[in-house]
Amino acid sequence: MVDGGNLFFSKSQLHASEQERLLRKARVLVDGYNAMGVDAVALGPLDFAAGFTALGELQRQAQFPLLCANIVHRDSGVPVFQPTAVVRRGVLRVGLIGVVDSALGARGLGPGGEDYRVEPLFSTISHYADELAGQCDLVVVLSAVPMKKFRLLAKKLPTVDFYVAGDPQDKLRIPWTIGDAMIASTTQLGRYLGSAHIVVDGGGKWVTHQFVPMKPECRDAPAVKRLVDGYYRDAAVSRLQTPGGPAPDDEERVNLVYGGAVYVGAAECGRCHGDAYLAWQRLPHARAWQDLPEANRNRLECLECHVTGLGRWGGYGHPGAAEEGPNLVGVQCEVCHGPGSLHPAVELASASRAQVVKRCRTCHTPARSPKFRLQEYLSRIACTQGEHAAATLPAGAGSVSKQ
Ligand code: HEC
Ligand code: HEC
Ligand code: HEC
Ligand code: HEC
Known part of the structure; x- marks a missing residue:
């Protein structure tokens, strides 16, 4: 179970007045992902909105890696985050690589970003994909780069089998197949899960994909539901205590019925x-x-x-x-x-x-x-x-x- 990025925040700069509330939400997301047993999450450009210190704290709280292969220390060139992960499922070994768009630049890295630089996308993926291809049955790239970049990458990088796009578009798109690779994304607000079925045998790999709508009748995991309910209740109460405070964001508008009750x-x-x-x-x-x-x-x-x-x-x-x-x-x-x-x-x-x-x-x-x-x-x-x-x-x- 993976996530293509832009999980924590929905904009690249946070107003001081909303910082605390949005960080609280990010921590609830981490707890929820921990409870769900998520394997890895890529960092997207918006995840840096609260700065590197906050991201470091979220990583310590997370029981899954925040993957990013192409943000490195300015001087040493050493990656700041874990670049890759290998997940075993049955007899299969799946190699995961997280990358951010190299167009992001050091300024896009938010508070504390000056000490780091962003390495080029293509050479980074190519380097790690070759490394993983030797030890894994399948190589998967997780990233929130724009869709058109995925298409270029898929044309040029035969070692990658599957791309999970953390694309911030809220449209359900049929996955693209380019060469032997597939590019898939879901929508915002957790309304759909993407489910890829991958068959690997000596002769090749076959990938199919389907969207699973999260209908009301899908059973909530009690532990996750408690976390989310608690968050919305706290958010509603603190909003009442600070009239004129920030308006609810899209996600809250969807979920806040009667002030979060x-x-x-x-x-x-x-x-x-x-x-x-x-x-x-x-x-x-x-x-x-x-x-x-x-x-x-x-x-x-x-x-x-x-x-x-x-x-x-x-x-x-x-x-x-x-x-x-x-x-x-x-x-x-x-x-x-x-x-x-x-x-x-x-x-x-x-x-x-x-x-x-x-x-x-x-x-x-x-x-x-x-x-x-x-x-x-x-x-x-x-x-x-x-x-x-x-x-x-x-x-x-x-x-x-x-x-
Ligand atoms: C969520 C749906 C729902 C709403 C809203 C609702 N009801 Fe009902 N009502 C029912 C159902 C279902 C029954 C039948 C229950 C049974 O007999 O098992 C019922 C039965 C009744 C009965 C008994 C009828 C009988 O034949 O004995 C009365 C009286 C009643 N409702 C009044 C109201 C009034 C007045 C309102 C608005 C203030 C209201 N209901 C709102 C679903 C609803
Ligand atoms: C749009 C709302 C609505 C839906 C949908 C609905 N019901 Fe009801 N049902 C009611 C209301 C309102 C009453 C009470 C009517 C009254 O007494 O005036 C009622 C009453 C009943 C009663 C009578 C209880 C009694 O013993 O008197 C039964 C049985 C019942 N519904 C079964 C069903 C079944 C089965 C379905 C699904 C196929 C269903 N209903 C779908 C609103 C609804
Ligand atoms: C902890 C005690 C408590 C619980 C639990 C409680 N209430 Fe109340 N309720 C009150 C009090 C006290 C008032 C009077 C508030 C006022 O006059 O300002 C009240 C008033 C009301 C009113 C009158 C309208 C209003 O807001 O003044 C309604 C309707 C009501 N309650 C419904 C409910 C419902 C439905 C529930 C369950 C979801 C519920 N209450 C649970 C204490 C409670
Ligand atoms: C079918 C709809 C319906 C249901 C179910 C219902 N109520 Fe009410 N309730 C009303 C209506 C309508 C009024 C307004 C009565 C009025 O002003 O004459 C009301 C008024 C009230 C009031 C304020 C009036 C007063 O006398 O203090 C309270 C408190 C209250 N309800 C509590 C509850 C509680 C608790 C329950 C569940 C055990 C409940 N209601 C279930 C429709 C409902």
Whole structure:
């Protein structure tokens, strides 16, 4: 498992006010990659934005090498980072080389870069590829150089079998085949994984490639999810503490739903709203998942309206999520009020009646709920009943239509 570079930052200069937050994010990325067992990551031009000292700290934290063969000490010519790595998979030995674009120059290396220089791309790869070809079955170059440079390299360097591009473009591209080599990249924001299947035998090497979309139903690794949730929660809280601070970046915009709050489950709400919880438990919303015929309990087209926060950040992401996270089956409090991990410190997305009623129709569609009348249905929701009516609701209230 490898990464072609530009992992840590998304721009080449960091404003002093965002340095700390973005470094925290870089450390979370390293922890996540450690947990995933990533084999190697190439450095891209943007990874130098926080300077060499910060990169050195990230490398110490990482259980995988940050590869870069062509940044060397100005005087001695010795590489600053590990230039190559050899990974064993079964009987195969895969040689990995990381390089940065030589157009980068010492200035592009950011704070602390004056002591180093960038060696030419072609001669560096050629040197290390020859060295690795002798001891490996396969030679792979990881780099964030522009695509057109990859094409030139692939034409000239027969010893390299595969190029992984850390190209900052956010477009899914069909991999190129040039000669016997293949060049593949993915998109930003981790929306796709690229998966290369490589067959090596005495007669040659065959490479095929496919993209694996990271759909909501792909199971989150609990350890990684905890890291990411924690990061967004901290980021949301610190943003609240510094109004007028930096706006969220693209990645945060994708993930920040309601200020970064995640779903905690009705039982957690019940700690403070015990009466509302008891009343809700007796109503059909609480049973909405159990009432699905067993064969339909994992079907996305049903779960959409019968669980809480399907596919949302920190919501019910996939069948079986309940095993590790909060139990999010059924139509729970947070379906109507919004995810509650930051509440009561931060206002819920839908605290008032006017905000909540907009949500009813997303599930109570004419097709699914032909008898829906807003006022009548609202009057049957427990938390609209004054003191939540916990004491007065008869058991089974709300399922009148079935009796
Ligand atoms: C730690 C205790 C606590 C927990 C847990 C808690 N709440 Fe609250 N909640 C409060 C308090 C205190 C208020 C009153 C806040 C106020 O008036 O400013 C409140 C108010 C509310 C309100 C009224 C609107 C508002 O924001 O004032 C709603 C709706 C609500 N909570 C829903 C929830 C939901 C849903 C959950 C679970 C995700 C939850 N609460 C979990 C303490 C809690
Ligand atoms: C667009 C949202 C939506 C989707 C998608 C959806 N449902 Fe429902 N479902 C509802 C609503 C709303 C109700 C309650 C209707 C009412 O009583 O007015 C409901 C009620 C039900 C009930 C009735 C519970 C009972 O015993 O009265 C069953 C069973 C059910 N759905 C099964 C399914 C199955 C199976 C699927 C997938 C094939 C599915 N639903 C998909 C919204 C949805
Ligand atoms: C189907 C949607 C829905 C669900 C599910 C839901 N609520 Fe509500 N809730 C509402 C609506 C609508 C209101 C506004 C009531 C009003 O203003 O008359 C409300 C109001 C509230 C209030 C503030 C009103 C008050 O009496 O203090 C609290 C607190 C609350 N809900 C907590 C919860 C908790 C806790 C749960 C889960 C155990 C929950 N709600 C589940 C729709 C929902
Ligand atoms: C996430 C989807 C979803 C949302 C949002 C939602 N509901 Fe429901 N609702 C359901 C489902 C599913 C059922 C059927 C549960 C069952 O019977 O198993 C249901 C059942 C009900 C029932 C019981 C109907 C009956 O036949 O007994 C009432 C009342 C109700 N909803 C009111 C509301 C109101 C009012 C709102 C908005 C404040 C709302 N719901 C929002 C999915 C939703």
